Amino acid sequence: MSVRIAVLASGEGSNLQAVLDAVAAGELEAEVVAVLSDKPSARALERADEAGVSTAVASFAPYRAGGLPREAYDADLARLVAAFEPDIVLLAGFLRVLSPAFLDVFPGRVINLHPALPGAYPGLHAIRRAWEAADGAASETGVMVHVVVPEVDAGPVLGVRAVPVDEGMSLEALEQRVHEAEHALLVQVLRKLSSTREAPGAEA
Numbered sequence: 001m002s003v004r005i006a007v008l009a010s011g012e013g014s015n016l017q018a019v020l021d022a023v024a025a026g027e028l029e030a031e032v033v034a035v036l037s038d039k040p041s042a043r044a045l046e047r048a049d050e051a052g053v054s055t056a057v058a059s060f061a062p063y064r065a066g067g068l069p070r071e072a073y074d075a076d077l078a079r080l081v082a083a084f085e086p087d088i089v090l091l092a093g094f095l096r097v098l099s100p101a102f103l104d105v106f107p108g109r110v111i112n113l114h115p116a117l118p119g120a121y122p123g124l125h126a127i128r129r130a131w132e133a134a135d136g137a138a139s140e141t142g143v144m145v146h147v148v149v150p151e152v153d154a155g156p157v158l159g160v161r162a163v164p165v166d167e168g169m170s171l172e173a174l175e176q177r178v179h180e181a182e183h184a185l186l187v188q189v190l191r192k193l194s195s196t197r198e199a200p201g202a203e204a
């Protein structure tokens, strides 16, 4: 039986696409059982539709309007995700921080992809910040996949890939290089998890 992956994504979904492509090519023994988004306009949802994968939208707006805390949203989102019975919940560009109200429903089984090395540039615009720090000189950044904990872009590391920053490299070129590294690392980590069939947290 292949590993069941639910993907949460807010935007473009190029990492989702890398996973869908790897599954379709037989390079990853897994099933993407659902793609959920907090943004109805996310391109990731179209990619899921194109691949015949179930989708759902869970917008935070009604909770905000009702004065409800993010934990209420997180608990409802967890119920929605749990209905697809995933082994792994993959955050692939999901732009909301999830509280224990979500994480405790899938202990050690929520994983995230971050475009920086462990401990470097948590939060938004990580690629830009690494590029600015290099200031035109040759440098290094990277990408990581980790188990999600309440602290943003931290938690047990499942895989890392270094990405060189060339001297004088443009931000756009670095972004492209980082995204290519993410796509490859993500599939590699999922392949390892699917072959061991262990909970991600157990591997870290």
Ligand code: GRF
Pocket: 009, 011, 012, 013, 014, 015, 016, 092, 093, 094, 113, 114, 115, 182
């Ligand atoms: C990626 O850089 C990922 O590391 C970050 O958000 C971005 C999502 O890209 N968390 P995409 O939507 O998968 O193209």
